[in-house]
Amino acid sequence: MGERERNTLESLLTTRLPGYSIILGKIMAAFIIRYTITLISLVAEILIFGIIFNSVVTINPIIISIFFALPAVIIFYVCSSGSLVSIMVSDNRSASLILIAFTMVPIIIGKMVIRKYHIPLDMAFILNTTGIIIIIR
Secondary structure, three states: HHHHOOOOHHHHHHHOHHHHHHHHHHHHHHHHHHHHHHHHHHHHHHHHHHHHHOOEEEEEEHHHHHHHHHHHHHHHHHHHHHHHHHHHOOOHHHHHHHHHHHHHHHHHHHHHHHHHHHHHHHHHHHHHHHHHEEEEE
């Protein structure tokens, strides 16, 4: 992602690394940065809810692990599709437009599931399904 613009593609291809390890390295570097930011945001959200509402937060470990695993799957999907698109398309503008289409697929599927199964999206439902129970004093 950006090797053509920075003229580093030729030097990257002259290394003895196989192509799949170069691509996997790009995906993992993007994944680690984005997932770290997501984890910090999720932990901050839990702490801020506790401070703002002056509440005790109890966490269900099974559901909270799903709560942290789902963003990992989505972030890996976006990072890998971004790397694949950047390989196939020569300019950044076209790659950005195609990547937007790739990232809209999970959102559209999620909305279809919510509508099909009539899942309520109020705050109590979201907090209960994520395993975060806030007891307001």
